[in-house]
Amino acid sequence: MHKIIIEGGNKLSGEVKISGSKNAAVALVPAAVLCDEEVTIANVPNISDIDALDEILSHLGATVSRDCDVIKIDASKIENKLIPEKISKKLRASYYFMGALLSRFKKVEMYFPGGCSIGARPINLHLKGFEALGAKVKEKDNMFVITADKLKGAKINLDFASVGATINLMLAAVKAEGTTIISNAAKEPHIVNVATFLNNMGAKISGAGTSEIKIVGVKHLRACFHEVVPDYIETGTYMILASAMAKNMIIKNVIPDHVEALISKLDEMGVPMEIGVDYIKISSPDKLNCTNIKTQVYPGFPTDLQQPMATLLNQAHGKSVIEETIWENRFLNLFELNKMGATTELLTTEKAIIFGPCKLHGKVVNATDLRAGASLVIAGLIADGKTIIKNADYILRGYENIIEKLSRVGAKISLEEIE
Numbered sequence: 115m116h117k118i119i120i121e122g123g124n125k126l127s128g129e130v131k132i133s134g135s136k137n138a139a140v141a142l143v144p145a146a147v148l149c150d151e152e153v154t155i156a157n158v159p160n161i162s163d164i165d166a167l168d169e170i171l172s173h174l175g176a177t178v179s180r181d182c183d184v185i186k187i188d189a190s191k192i193e194n195k196l197i198p199e200k201i202s203k204k205l206r207a208s209y210y211f212m213g214a215l216l217s218r219f220k221k222v223e224m225y226f227p228g229g230c231s232i233g234a235r236p237i238n239l240h241l242k243g244f245e246a247l248g249a250k251v252k253e254k255d256n257m258f259v260i261t262a263d264k265l266k267g268a269k270i271n272l273d274f275a276s277v278g279a280t281i282n283l284m285l286a287a288v289k290a291e292g293t294t295i296i297s298n299a300a301k302e303p304h305i306v307n308v309a310t311f312l313n314n315m316g317a318k319i320s321g322a323g324t325s326e327i328k329i330v331g332v333k334h335l336r337a338c339f340h341e342v343v344p345d346y347i348e349t350g351t352y353m354i355l356a357s358a359m360a361k362n363m364i365i366k367n368v369i370p371d372h373v374e375a376l377i378s379k380l381d382e383m384g385v386p387m388e389i390g391v392d393y394i395k396i397s398s399p400d401k402l403n404c405t406n407i408k409t410q411v412y413p414g415f416p417t418d419l420q421q422p423m424a425t426l427l428n429q430a431h432g433k434s435v436i437e438e439t440i441w442e443n444r445f446l447n448l449f450e451l452n453k454m455g456a457t458t459e460l461l462t463t464e465k466a467i468i469f470g471p472c473k474l475h476g477k478v479v480n481a482t483d484l485r486a487g488a489s490l491v492i493a494g495l496i497a498d499g500k501t502i503i504k505n506a507d508y509i510l511r512g513y514e515n516i517i518e519k520l521s522r523v524g525a526k527i528s529l530e531e532i533e
Contacts, residue, residue: 267292
């Protein structure tokens with residue numbers, strides 16, 4: 115495990131380049147096992163989640179090579195065998211191997227995936243979708259065995275617009291016989307990115323980015339080159355950070371349309387922004403206005419930016435309300451922020467009040483999950499004195515080179531291994 119050490123109170127300025135999307139990349143890598151040839155994926159972030167997926171690919175017998183942000187995957191000779199718990203539990207996105215291996219081999223065996231503890235996070239929508247395609251699901255001692263004599267296209271209506279279920283069912287349906295329709299599909303940018311990757315390999319997918327996705331099954335997928343879309347959650351995190359502590363920070367390699375919900379909220383708070391074609395320039399204002407946040411599925415306000423936003427709202431004048439509608443365990447960061455001098459009140463597991471502005475002081479705090487960790491990094495940059503963030507491996511799961519990127523814009527921040 116690692117810890118992050120921050121000497122706070124330093125104004126930030128300069129340029130930050132956004133990396134490839136974590137949420138896209140962790141689906142694209144498992145999707146590569148569907149291909150009968152080698153695929154090349156560029157703009158892949160160098161994060162620990164990708165390392166964990168590489169480990170699963172190697173376990174299955176795929177040939178994987180990485181050069182900077184480019185990964186080449188040849189899964190033509192993979193062996194379909196049990197994915198053990200010790201590697202599946204390293205990240206939530208390991209479940210994408212369910213859809214990919216089921217599609218290719220009509221059978222998959224693996225343990226329940228891991229990841230951040232932000233709620234119950236059941237995969238029942240995934241399993242119901244697999245069953246609709248003709249698969250049988252057996253679960254014993256946290257291990258799933260999913261088999262099918264053949265997969266046939268079906269109409270699948272998701273009870274909730276789940277990103278994970280939408281992607282997993284796209285993967286499973288790519289080689290199914292006939293046509294699959296996914297209704298109430300999630301619309302996030304990384305879903306479009308995954309569909310584009312599959313289409314580049316020869317899949318027939320239309321409607322990605324809308325609430326209805328159509329997949330016409332094909333027998334073979336071929337080699338292709340694909341690029342990961344910029345990470346809009348990383349973009350949003352640096353936008354929030356800049357709103358708190360920056361002067362003329364330029365955030366590059368972004369797609370502003372992907373963060374429209376955040377732009378709208380920062381505008382309400384009085385944050386000066388210059389929005390370009392592929393960049394956003396931000397300075398922190400003299401006074402931040404309070405606002406209310408309600409997380410929604412895309413294109414609404416992202417649940418993954420709720421926790422970083424909570425830190426910024428502590429610097430706003432007045433009372434702000436956050437309502438979390440996606441995950442039931444996503445306010446653990448508030449207890450850590452309160453240690454640093456924030457004034458927050460948890461009304462229910464879904465609603466919290468933030469009072470500001472509050473003077474934050476450096477403390478020893480714990481990152482309880484990835485985005486809670488990002489929230490504490492922002493708090494450490496704002497606070498006076500030294501902040502030590504334990505369990506920093508959560509943060510390294512989703513933010514490529516965060517120490518280097520922040521150091522280049524003036525932050526006093528370092529990473530140390532805990533003995």
